[in-house]
Amino acid sequence: MFERFTKEARTVVVLAQEEARMLHHSWIGSEHLLLGIASRTGAPGAATLERLGVTPSACRAALTPAGAGELDEEDAAALGAIGIDLSAVRDRVEEVFGPGALDRTKSVPKGHIPFTPRAKKVLERSLREAKARKDNVIGTQHVLLGILDPEDKQTSALLVRLGTDMESVRAGLLAELEQAA
Known part of the structure; x- marks a missing residue:
């Protein structure tokens, strides 16, 4: 065709x-x-x-989608207020799944x-x-x-x-x- x-x-x-x-x-x-x-x-x-x-x-x-960008310092602070350490989450994800696991381009x-x-x-x-x-x-x-x-x-x-x-x-x-x- x-x-x-x-x-x-x-x-x-x-x-x-x-x-x-x-x-x-x-x-x-x-x-x-x-x-x-x-x-x-x-x-x-x-x-x-x-x-x-x-x-x-x-x-x-x-x-x-709205909010599809990176989380900024304000987001990290808001998450920290409820006990979520964004840096620790990122570190743990990379430890388990490998460096760059959260990079959006990895899945393309x-x-x-x-x-x-x-x-x-x-x-x-x-x-x-x-x-x-x-x-x-x-x-x-x-x-x-x-x-x-x-x-x-x-x-x-x-x-x-x-x-x-x-x-x-x-x-x-x-x-x-x-x-x-």
Whole structure:
């Protein structure tokens, strides 16, 4: 199927893998494909996403759980107040599991990152979207249409966190494609 992808659509898939790595995820999901499209200024669908507030930085922020960063001195003090010595916890974890056991990058594979079933479904849907539009190739617009699966609760929730929804993205994309034709 990838032989039918345009160079731009292939780039989106590569960017999705890079974004998953940067976010310390060990999978490529539909949310990473969305982020890949949002990162490609000028690609079909990217302008619609930007107009709706789905920018690369907004996506990354929405995909990073609150409090996912390192604990600071204030956190250590708060834990200390209830009898938890954060330094001792870190030392013990490294003693048991090895140096760097708490490093987030440790859990991310260095090579190929697998697609989730949701992401695989997006790629299959992109082929169906291209066929439905009577297009001979699969472009970023088809991948974006493939992402807009109402059954994909995670991507739907991500879009809501970003202030939009699947229907608005679909309508905006279809209008963008109509205008370009």
